[in-house]
Amino acid sequence: MKSGFRQDFPILLKGLFRYNECHPIFFYWFLSNTMQISRRQFFKLSAAALGSSSIAAMGLMPAQALAEVRQFKLARTTETRNTCPYCSVACGIIMYSIGDKAKNAKSEIIHIEGDPDHPVSRGSLCPKGAGLLEFVHSKTRVTFPEYRAPGSNEWKRVSWEWAVERIAKLMKEDRDQHFIAKNDKGQTVNRWNTVGFLAASAASNEAGYLTHKVLRSLGVVALDNQARV
Amino acid sequence: MSMEQPINFVPGGLEIPFLHVADANTLFLDRALRFEQLAPGHAVEDYLRFMATVAKGQHAAVSQMARPWLPTLQDGRPPLSVDAIGFDSNAWLGSLRAVVEQVLPASPTALQAQFQPLADASDTTLVGLARAYFSSEFIEDNVALMPIVGAGLQVYWSVLVQQLAQVQALPLRGQAALDSCPVCGSMPVGGIVRSGGASQGLRYLACSLCATQWHMERIHCVACGDSAKIGYFSIEGENGAIQAEACDACHTYTKLGHAEKSPGLELVADDVASLALDVLMGEEGYQRYGLNSCLLLST
Numbered sequence: 001m002k003s004g005f006r007q008d009f010p011i012l013l014k015g016l017f018r019y020n021e022c023h024p025i026f027f028y029w030f031l032s033n034t035m036q037i038s039r040r041q042f043f044k045l046s047a048a049a050l051g052s053s054s055i056a057a058m059g060l061m062p063a064q065a066l067a068e069v070r071q072f073k074l075a076r077t078t079e080t081r082n083t084c085p086y087c088s089v090a091c092g093i094i095m096y097s098i099g100d101k102a103k104n105a106k107s108e109i110i111h112i113e114g115d116p117d118h119p120v121s122r123g124s125l126c127p128k129g130a131g132l133l134e135f136v137h138s139k140t141r142v143t144f145p146e147y148r149a150p151g152s153n154e155w156k157r158v159s160w161e162w163a164v165e166r167i168a169k170l171m172k173e174d175r176d177q178h179f180i181a182k183n184d185k186g187q188t189v190n191r192w193n194t195v196g197f198l199a200a201s202a203a204s205n206e207a208g209y210l211t212h213k214v215l216r217s218l219g220v221v222a223l224d225n226q227a228r229v
Numbered sequence: 230m231s232m233e234q235p236i237n238f239v240p241g242g243l244e245i246p247f248l249h250v251a252d253a254n255t256l257f258l259d260r261a262l263r264f265e266q267l268a269p270g271h272a273v274e275d276y277l278r279f280m281a282t283v284a285k286g287q288h289a290a291v292s293q294m295a296r297p298w299l300p301t302l303q304d305g306r307p308p309l310s311v312d313a314i315g316f317d318s319n320a321w322l323g324s325l326r327a328v329v330e331q332v333l334p335a336s337p338t339a340l341q342a343q344f345q346p347l348a349d350a351s352d353t354t355l356v357g358l359a360r361a362y363f364s365s366e367f368i369e370d371n372v373a374l375m376p377i378v379g380a381g382l383q384v385y386w387s388v389l390v391q392q393l394a395q396v397q398a399l400p401l402r403g404q405a406a407l408d409s410c411p412v413c414g415s416m417p418v419g420g421i422v423r424s425g426g427a428s429q430g431l432r433y434l435a436c437s438l439c440a441t442q443w444h445m446e447r448i449h450c451v452a453c454g455d456s457a458k459i460g461y462f463s464i465e466g467e468n469g470a471i472q473a474e475a476c477d478a479c480h481t482y483t484k485l486g487h488a489e490k491s492p493g494l495e496l497v498a499d500d501v502a503s504l505a506l507d508v509l510m511g512e513e514g515y516q517r518y519g520l521n522s523c524l525l526l527s528t
Contacts, residue, residue, distance in 0.1 A: 058340060062272070074462045076462050115447075116431045
């Protein structure tokens with residue numbers, strides 16, 4: 001097959017539009033075919049580059065200016081988008097942290113506020129959401145499962161595996177004992193109504209689907225999550 | 230804030246205004262005042278003071294400017310791009326000459342001699358300088374003149390965009406790429422996190438030519454769009470009113486000013502005054518995305 005610029009041209013244009021790092025100015029340039037003006041320019045400023053700046057060219061760069069610049073140091077923060085974990089409104093938040101991950105320093109969240117770009121909450125937070133920083137840094141925040149045996153007044157740290165297995169065992173025990181396959185009229189109902197389940201609030205669609213799939217299959221009817229608000 | 234007219238302002242509403250068009254009648258005066266405010270004791274105090282003089286010249290030139298002619302609007306490109314305005318028409322030459330006329334007598338004696346060629350220049354020479362400005366061809370021979378050339382072009386374009394706003398022909402969200410001005414296609418100076426009204430806490434990029442501000446979601450690299458490797462740098466010990474939003478995906482940064490942390494913030498002036506941050510970022514290996522006519526480098 002013959003191939004030439006004329007044939008390739010639409011493909012070329014498509015390519016330019018597909019990669020968003022490639023500015024549509026190239027497209028304008030092809031169309032207008034007048035002159036090439038690049039709107040994307042990158043500069044690297046340094047002490048040396050300042051010597052060739054408009055400041056120096058006007059003779060307004062004092063000798064000590066560079067020394068003054070040099071006495072400063074950079075501080076780095078990071079901003080991370082997330083979703084408030086409290087309720088199903090799922091307001092957008094921005095978490096500010098210090099500590100350069102690239103330099104292996106310990107990072108720490110220093111501030112949390114509403115995300116003004118978030119389409120649902122547009123930067124606003126309720127008092128609970130506004131207090132998220134205290135939640136993150138709370139001394140009483142539980143970050144691993146704990147177990148208090150019946151009759152005991154002591155919490156013991158346990159592994160996730162242990163906790164999941166224990167819960168599964170107790171669920172099976174209860175289900176075996178209380179599961180109702182048929183009602184008194186002999187109709188199939190498959191209910192397990194001695195156990196209720198409170199699911200997460202700010203869960204994704206996928207998590208919500210899985211919650212239903214697992215629990216309804218077991219026969220759980222008392223199923224709730226905050227998505228109902 | 231009196232200096233800008235929010236477009237499609239919805240009080241307390243959820244809609245994010247896409248554009249804020251600068252009021253050309255106050256823009257340059259505010260800039261001049263900010264330069265003067267930032268100058269005392271600054272490492273490049275005299276330069277900041279001279280930039281205040283230039284901005285005052287721009288302010289005077291705006292009031293002298295005749296109502297500009299609006300180009301025929303075309304789909305698919307920023308309506309006031311330099312391609313749309315053209316180099317053949319000398320529509321913007323008047324503003325450039327007006328700025329030169331204002332700035333020259335107000336300049337220090339040493340600079341008057343340096344800028345005299347601008348006053349004596351033919352139309353062809355000025356068009357040549359404008360072309361060089363638009364393609365960022367800053368060389369040793371012209372870099373001292375370019376802040377004045379840029380100033381003249383800004384006067385024309387900032388008045389022109391107001392005309393466009395009046396006939397409600399501004400571009401809508403999604404009609405243009407966000408790394409350059411949706412109205413005139415020029416590079417941004419940098420970003421401003423605005424304070425107050427429907428734009429509270431939102432990041433707007435400020436055009437280096439027509440001063441229009443356009444909304445771009447925060448924590449996204451202006452140059453490459455990446456959002457995963459963004460870091461914010463500021464000068465240690467300062468309040469972080471001026472930051473460099475740096476992207477480790479493309480090793481580029483854009484300056485970001487926080488209006489709430491710095492009352493009176495004027496991005497062009499605050500950007501020049503925070504050049505120490507640029508030098509430190511450059512020495513960290515980051516390149517700058519953002520054009521400021523008041524601080525140009527020759528290559």
